[in-house]
Amino acid sequence: MPEIQPQPGIMDIEFYQAGSSHATGAENTVKLSSNENPFGPSPAAIEALGKTAHMLHRYPSTDHLPLRKAIAEAFDLWSDNIICGVGSDEIISFLCYSYAGPGDEVIHTEHGFAMYRISTLAAGATPVEVPEHRRMTDVDAILAACNERTKIVFIANPNNPTGKTIDGNTLRDFCMRVGKKTTVIIDEAYNELTQNPEYSSMVDLVRENQNIIVTRTFSKLYGMAGMRVGYALGRSDLINIVGNHVMAWPNIVGLAAAHATYAEDDFIEFSLEKINQGREILNSTFKMHDIKPLPSETNFVFADIGRSVNKFEPKLRERNIQVHRAYSLYPNHLRVSLGKIEDLMKFRKVFSEVYTS
Numbered sequence: 236m237p238e239i240q241p242q243p244g245i246m247d248i249e250f251y252q253a254g255s256s257h258a259t260g261a262e263n264t265v266k267l268s269s270n271e272n273p274f275g276p277s278p279a280a281i282e283a284l285g286k287t288a289h290m291l292h293r294y295p296s297t298d299h300l301p302l303r304k305a306i307a308e309a310f311d312l313w314s315d316n317i318i319c320g321v322g323s324d325e326i327i328s329f330l331c332y333s334y335a336g337p338g339d340e341v342i343h344t345e346h347g348f349a350m351y352r353i354s355t356l357a358a359g360a361t362p363v364e365v366p367e368h369r370r371m372t373d374v375d376a377i378l379a380a381c382n383e384r385t386k387i388v389f390i391a392n393p394n395n396p397t398g399k400t401i402d403g404n405t406l407r408d409f410c411m412r413v414g415k416k417t418t419v420i421i422d423e424a425y426n427e428l429t430q431n432p433e434y435s436s437m438v439d440l441v442r443e444n445q446n447i448i449v450t451r452t453f454s455k456l457y458g459m460a461g462m463r464v465g466y467a468l469g470r471s472d473l474i475n476i477v478g479n480h481v482m483a484w485p486n487i488v489g490l491a492a493a494h495a496t497y498a499e500d501d502f503i504e505f506s507l508e509k510i511n512q513g514r515e516i517l518n519s520t521f522k523m524h525d526i527k528p529l530p531s532e533t534n535f536v537f538a539d540i541g542r543s544v545n546k547f548e549p550k551l552r553e554r555n556i557q558v559h560r561a562y563s564l565y566p567n568h569l570r571v572s573l574g575k576i577e578d579l580m581k582f583r584k585v586f587s588e589v590y591t592s
């Protein structure tokens with residue numbers, strides 16, 4: 236037995252299967268695996284990168300105040316309510332380190348975003364997985380699972396990989412019923428992509444000083460996944476624990492690019508229009524083969540193709556199409572991220588050929 240041992244939770248973390256980034260030897264791979272915005276980054280982000288390049292030898296300010304102020308203004312909050320991190324992934328981790336430890340429980344939903352479990356275990360706390368009901372987050376089951384050890388509940392809305400949303404009233408009611416000693420973290424990574432009138436952000440509850448933290452990201456609609464910038468909005472006393480005690484410190488170019496892209500309405504509008512068109516192509520591709528995808532509010536579509544993805548996905552990959560492949564989570568489902576229209580047309584062709592062969 237080696238003398239140096241990691242803390243026990245670390246050994247329970249399985250390798251994170253991120254969307255694959257490249258296929259060996261393939262120049263023209265169509266990447267539809269990571270829920271990115273294929274139209275990004277925006278022109279303003281690229282310009283900001285250029286302008287910041289000569290600053291790379293400098294550390295960024297630790298308080299990243301300009302970006303926090305811009306976000307606060309957009310949400311009618313104070314900069315004390317905002318913290319930025321190296322992707323919302325880092326904020327998820329820092330929230331776990333800040334609010335959960337050995338003996339505490341952290342709830343996430345079945346098939347919930349992998350970082351919830353990873354960060355919980357890294358903090359030495361215990362993840363509690365609550366089953367979904369027909370691929371929907373089951374808020375009653377979550378309430379039933381809460382107890383005096385529950386320190387955090389994570390809910391992604393819209394959810395990944397299902398793409399489904401919980402309506403605003405149901406989620407708000409849930410947040411108000413969770414005990415005062417539990418922080419509810421609503422992960423709104425896909426918020427800006429959602430056009431469902433019944434959906435609503437839980438940032439209102441932050442304004443009402445509730446025990447709620449909302450996380451957002453520049454990786455999805457803003458088209459900056461490679462830059463790794465995310466943020467959280469919450470009550471200042473909750474956010475300051477992370478800001479003052481755990482070091483959240485995004486990089487200098489990422490901060491500048493995120494700031495520049497934040498108010499760039501034309502890019503956002505253009506991306507949304509293309510993403511909506513792309514979603515239709517994916518939905519109709521599945522429907523052509525009598526497959527019913529789950530209604531998606533996001534930049535990806537999740538569909539039960541009625542056969543083993545473990546066998547099916549490699550056939551797509553051989554033909555340079557990459558889709559998400561966490562087989563163990565959903566053995567008959569494909570999660571296909573949106574791409575440029577021409578890439579989705581390639582997916583349609585290859586998928587149809589493989590499916591009917």
Ligand SMILES: Cc1ncc(COP(=O)(O)O)c(C=O)c1O
Pocket residue numbers: 269270321322323324325348391394395422424451452453454460463464465
């Ligand atoms: C639900 C959800 N939350 C958070 C993230 C992480 O985003 P970021 O790139 O900001 O770390 C993802 C990424 O896929 C996601 O699907």
